Amino acid sequence: MAEAVNPPKRTRREQAAATRERIIRAAVEVFSEAGFMGARMGDxxxxxxxxxxxxxxxxHTKAELLQACFDHAVLGPERLPPMEQPFFADLVAARSGRAALAAFVDGNTAILTRAAVIKEVAESAPHEPDAAAVVANSERLRREGLSQIVALIADRWSLRAGLTVEDATDLLLMLSSSGTYLTLRRYGWSDEKYAAWLADTLAKQLLERPGRRRER
Structure with a gap:
């Protein structure tokens, strides 16, 4: 009879990481149910x-935990910042502006499925400085990342006539926001329907000739 093999014991660092993960997952649930103000560390x-x-x-603080929940959602299972996630490589390799936007939409939708609710929690407490700081930080990082995407698309394909890079970034921020995503989800839209709409809308709003590469 073969002897049972005991699994190797986890290191202290692995145990701490597992505990952190468990706390974050629980916090997302509690924040989603009670909001930032109603959530208690004891719960x-x-x-x-x-x-x-x-x-x-x-x-240390509830605000630090809220930020950790948001970061956890944005980084995803790969634990990578958006610009290092697979969708960005697909965006860079795209052969048309529309394909690049479709790659962005795929990555953005995956992030929103994890991050939209926790972002809404932070936005629901605008008079709480700590929660407001989480929102401000996330928006700053989003604008920096999306402005790079718009600049890349503008360099390789033409933006719509009269549309500046700054205005195109504003449109991308607004249309791909967590608020838009959650609103359409509450209207019964699936992620697939939302992604198809967003890719089509972004191509119409941002690109001069959707799907066609600019001649150099």
Missing amino acids: IATRSGVAVQTVYFTF
């Missing part, structure tokens, strides 16, 4: 199966 500790002291030791 998050109970939901994650750890002592409340562990939650405070790991994240």
Whole structure:
């Protein structure tokens, strides 16, 4: 009879990472149910199966935990910033402006499925400086990233006549926002329907000749 093989014990770092992951997942649930103001660290500790002291030791404040939840959602399973995720490589390799926008939409939709709700939680407490700081930081990072995407598209394909890079960035920010995504989801749209609409709308709004490469 073969002897049972005990799985290797996790290192202290692995245990800490697993605990952090468990707390973040529990926090997303509690924040989604109670909002930023209503969420209590004790409830998050109970939901994650750890002592409340562990939650405070790991994240220190509720605002820091909210930021960690948002970062966790944006980085995704690859734990990579958006510009290092697979969709961005597809965007760079695209052979038309429309294909580049479609690649962006694929990546953006995947991020929104994870991050839109937690972003809404942060936006629901505008008079709370800590929550407002999370929103401001996320918007700053989004604008920086999307402005790079618009600049790349403008360089390789023409933007719509009269549309500046700055205005195109504003449109991309607005149309691909978590608010637009959640509104359409609440109207019953699937992620697939939303992504198809967004790709088509962005091509019409941003590109001079959707799907056609600019002649050099």
